[in-house]
Amino acid sequence: xxxxxxILTLMQxxxxxxxxxxxxxxxxxxxxxxxAIIIALTVxxxxxxxxxxxxxxxxxxxxxxxxxxIMTQGLNIIVSTIGLVSDLYHSKDNQILFSLAAxxxxxxxxxxxxxxxxxxxxxxxxxIPIFVGFGVISNLxxxxxxxxxxxxxxxPIISVGISSFISMPFASFLNxxxxxxxxxxxxxxxVILGLFYLTTLLVQQIPTPIRIVQLYNRFVVxxxxxxxxxxxxGSIYTVIGKMLFNYHYLRxxxxxxxxxxxxxxxxxxxxxxxxxxxxxxxxxxxxxKKDKKYKPVEATSLFITFLKKEFxxxxxxxxxxxxxxxxxxTLPFFMFVLNYIYxxxxxxxxxxxxxxxxxxxxxxLIATGxxxxxxxxxxxxxYEFVLLKTAPxxxxxxxxxxxxxxxVFTTLMIALSFFLFxxxxxxxxxxxxxxxFLFVIFVNSGHILWSFQIDLLTPKLSDYASTxxxxxxxxxxxxxxTGLFLAFFFGAMAIIAFIFIKxxxxxxxxxxxxxxxxxxxHTFNSYLNAYFDDIEY
Amino acid sequence: xxxxxxxxxVLVFSILSIILIAVWGTLPDQPNHIQVESLIIDSYxxxxxxxxxxxxxxNIVTEQQNIYTIEYVVNPGNANLDIGVSSTSTGVxxxxxxxxxxxxxxxxxxxxxxxxxxxxQIKDKNTQISDEITLWFKTSDVIIVPDI
Numbered sequence: 309x310x311x312x313x314x315i316l317t318l319m320q321x322x323x324x325x326x327x328x329x330x331x332x333x334x335x336x337x338x339x340x341x342x343x344a345i346i347i348a349l350t351v352x353x354x355x356x357x358x359x360x361x362x363x364x365x366x367x368x369x370x371x372x373x374x375x376x377x378i379m380t381q382g383l384n385i386i387v388s389t390i391g392l393v394s395d396l397y398h399s400k401d402n403q404i405l406f407s408l409a410a411x412x413x414x415x416x417x418x419x420x421x422x423x424x425x426x427x428x429x430x431x432x433x434x435x436i437p438i439f440v441g442f443g444v445i446s447n448l449x450x451x452x453x454x455x456x457x458x459x460x461x462x463x464p465i466i467s468v469g470i471s472s473f474i475s476m477p478f479a480s481f482l483n484x485x486x487x488x489x490x491x492x493x494x495x496x497x498x499v500i501l502g503l504f505y506l507t508t509l510l511v512q513q514i515p516t517p518i519r520i521v522q523l524y525n526r527f528v529v530x531x532x533x534x535x536x537x538x539x540x541x542g543s544i545y546t547v548i549g550k551m552l553f554n555y556h557y558l559r560x561x562x563x564x565x566x567x568x569x570x571x572x573x574x575x576x577x578x579x580x581x582x583x584x585x586x587x588x589x590x591x592x593x594x595x596x597k598k599d600k601k602y603k604p605v606e607a608t609s610l611f612i613t614f615l616k617k618e619f620x621x622x623x624x625x626x627x628x629x630x631x632x633x634x635x636x637x638t639l640p641f642f643m644f645v646l647n648y649i650y651x652x653x654x655x656x657x658x659x660x661x662x663x664x665x666x667x668x669x670x671x672x673l674i675a676t677g678x679x680x681x682x683x684x685x686x687x688x689x690x691y692e693f694v695l696l697k698t699a700p701x702x703x704x705x706x707x708x709x710x711x712x713x714x715x716v717f718t719t720l721m722i723a724l725s726f727f728l729f730x731x732x733x734x735x736x737x738x739x740x741x742x743x744x745f746l747f748v749i750f751v752n753s754g755h756i757l758w759s760f761q762i763d764l765l766t767p768k769l770s771d772y773a774s775t776x777x778x779x780x781x782x783x784x785x786x787x788x789x790t791g792l793f794l795a796f797f798f799g800a801m802a803i804i805a806f807i808f809i810k811x812x813x814x815x816x817x818x819x820x821x822x823x824x825x826x827x828x829x830h831t832f833n834s835y836l837n838a839y840f841d842d843i844e845y
Numbered sequence: 846x847x848x849x850x851x852x853x854x855v856l857v858f859s860i861l862s863i864i865l866i867a868v869w870g871t872l873p874d875q876p877n878h879i880q881v882e883s884l885i886i887d888s889y890x891x892x893x894x895x896x897x898x899x900x901x902x903x904n905i906v907t908e909q910q911n912i913y914t915i916e917y918v919v920n921p922g923n924a925n926l927d928i929g930v931s932s933t934s935t936g937v938x939x940x941x942x943x944x945x946x947x948x949x950x951x952x953x954x955x956x957x958x959x960x961x962x963x964x965x966q967i968k969d970k971n972t973q974i975s976d977e978i979t980l981w982f983k984t985s986d987v988i989i990v991p992d993i
């Protein structure tokens with residue numbers, strides 16, 4: 309059993325790691341570079357801890373150590389859980405591994421071992437600098453450094469053990485919501501609203517009127533108190549922190565060893581009946597019972613057909629949808645936090661003007677940064693674009709369907725942001741909120757058309773067909789650059805409008821944005837009619 | 846240009862905008878020359894004959910809960926304050942919350958284990974008016990003996 313696990317682990321590691329010829333000097337160079345990085349990180353962490361202790365007067369004690377352990381290991385658990393869900397249940401190598409002469413639990417443990425090795429290497433760059441930095445700053449004894457050697461090996465077992473255990477219900481949950489799109493959408497909305505509510509609660513702790521020096525004092529005190537309090541809830545990490553600082557050393561060491569053994573046992577016992585069943589129902593091509601009541605509905609127009617296709621693609625590739633619009637999801641948070649701070653300060657009339665100008669720049673930066681889907685709309689059709697063009701219809705309507713999807717999604721998100729903003733911050737002038745909303749919608753719609761035009765003129769169909777990725781896509785970069793230009797241009801216009809001609813400030817801004825939208829609409833339509841038919845693979 | 850760079854730009858602009866408004870866009874603070882008349886720590890269990898205040902933290906400060914918060918009252922409430930705090934032990938860290946008139950005393954594990962008795966002094970540096978309290982881990986049958 310152990311021999312098979314070892315072979316399976318080495319097979320997977322060799323696929324995922326950089327290999328060197330036996331005896332090659334490059335191995336030593338590789339190790340030397342990594343060692344130098346760890347030493348440099350240790351020096352940086354020691355300096356940072358020195359600043360915390362002697363300049364910010366935050367106590368560098370066992371509670372800070374426990375807090376850092378909770379944060380770093382918590383992050384590791386999240387990253388490992390996401391990685392394990394993908395590796396254990398959705399990985400394409402499962403089809404090969406399960407055809408080999410190995411048991412299900414051996415494959416499970418080999419995958420866990422691969423994750424453990426990766427986690428161990430990652431931890432070397434995090435834990436050694438932090439632990440050694442703490443040891444130096446706190447003048448800790450030899451027992452502390454001996455304990456570190458054990459911990460370097462044990463900590464990854466804890467994080468990977470917890471991750472693999474969590475990954476089982478998490479993978480089941482993901483499989484369930486993948487089959488229920490409406491539930492997935494409702495959950496996403498609840499999560500966004502919940503996060504916004506939490507942000508509101510947190511930000512409202514800031515005392516008003518805001519004075520920056522007082523705010524700094526409150527911030528440092530709150531952080532210090534939070535660090536000390538959170539350390540109480542670290543469970544096994546609280547035990548480790550106390551053990552390292554020589555507090556009930558033997559008792560805490562036994563708890564640590566017991567936890568590690570318990571995690572290994574619980575993973576073995578639970579994975580044995582669960583893993584294979586869960587893995588086989590998580591694959592994309594899993595056979596499921598068809599809904600007999602389902603009847604395909606014929607679309608009434610070509611435009612509707614293309615629009616429905618866009619919604620179907622969005623539903624099937626949620627990750628891509630998220631990567632395109634993730635920045636836009638941060639809009640309500642940025643708007644609320646910043647404006648709460650602006651409103652909390654005792655502003656002069658010049659301050660009020662700066663608030664409006666900054667809102668224009670920051671809102672446009674975020675909104676226009678979320679139109680990359682339009683900048684790759686034709687590119688992501690890849691090889692299929694050739695087939696699409698053979699259809700005996702006016703296929704350029706596809707472009708309008710794609711633009712409509714981008715427009716509807718971004719407008720809904722911007723509207724939700726402004727609605728939450730107006731509800732959460734009633735002191736901000738309502739008229740300014742909704743005029744800013746109208747202005748952002750005009751400029752953003754113009755930018756969607758501009759981004760699509762970039763892709764229309766230089767689509768990267770063959771690149772996408774061969775790589776299947778839009779990473780390093782030039783059109784995305786150009787779309788973001790034009791968005792940046794628009795934010796600065798309209799920011800400059802806002803300075804003129806809100807400082808020099810205050811009475812007509814919003815009239816000028818809305819007029820400019822409407823002219824921009826009309827111009828972009830006209831040029832996009834002209835280019836679409838002139839060039840769409842000429843696009844070639 | 847990538848989305849990561851754009852996000853960094855948004856963060857930089859956010860911070861810059863706060864600094865810009867704080868420095869040039871706010872009304873000047875009204876200078877306040879009202880001096881402190883009294884600074885008193887209200888919450889204590891007992892005093893000795895010299896009037897020193899004592900607080901038993903044996904059931905409040907534990908291995909799991911290492912923070913004790915001292916509240917002080919300043920009169921008049923709108924006085925111009927410059928608070929300084931000091932302690933008789935290196936086993937604690939003091940954090941002053943000037944907005945809420947609180948001093949958070951953060952005990953180290955060592956101080957909790959040794960059940961150290963610690964005196965904390967809170968002082969207004971402008972007027973030198975101060976008050977102090979002694980935090981101790983009282984064991985049964987202990988009587989406070991005044992200094993002779």
